[in-house]
Amino acid sequence: MSIAQSTSIRFIVNERAGKVSGVLRAPRAAKVLFVFAHGAGAGMRHHFMEDVVEKLAARGIATLRYQFPYMEKAIKRPDNESLLTATVRAAAAAAREECPGLPLFAGGKSMGGRMTSIAASQEQIEGLRGLVFFGFPLHAAGRPGTERAKHLYKTNLPMLFLQGSRDTLADLRLLEPLCKGLRATTELFVIQGGDHSFHMLKSSGRSDDEVLNEVVAKAAAWMAALA
Secondary structure, three states, rough: OHHHHHHHHEEEOOOOOEEEEEEEEEEOOOOOEEEEEEEOOOOOHHHHHHHHHHHHHHHOOEEEEEHHHHHHOOOOOOOHHHHHHHHHHHHHHEEEEOOOOOOOEEEEEEEHHHHHHHHHHHOOOOOOOEEEEEOOOOOOOOOOHHHHHHHHHHHOEEEEEEEEEEOOOHHHHHHHHHHOOOOEEEEEEEEEOOOOOOOOHHHHHHOHHHHHHHHHHHHHHHHHOOO
């Protein structure tokens, strides 16, 4: 790869949604390309997204992060599922066009990761080798259940779940057996004391940056091993 800095792009989702923005961060000699979707409440330029992208770049992982149409239009309410999954597929196609030849992985923060997995379960995404979830939203806070994960049984793609033990959107007592029951190769990596965004309590003695380094190192190594 010759691109060493972030490059802004725009790509078409469909006729209804039009174009959305993306940012390609492709370090020299990149090993893989990760298509990175944002969560429900903050877009691709949120500090969490920026931090993960830079830490991945330092480990030779290229990224394409992008906006869902509602975020592009500065609307608070997320788009419906069909439009969100269409955006995921369009982003993957844009990534292949921008970085042909690089092994492709996809996923995201919270809702972005879940929508990526739904898109992959509905139809094959060309070239996709695995899914990475930065905090999979298994259920609403205070309402434990596994309904949101039923689609995961429909994919054979390897999956990496990066979860905090204090995540109120993913009770580990439910997530652990679910991961073991999936037919795909699945790994659950738990950050003890981390919340949905891997934020740590001061009493843990660990900084958020230290923990995010650990999370990103795991994601980078997992993708590189499958590339």
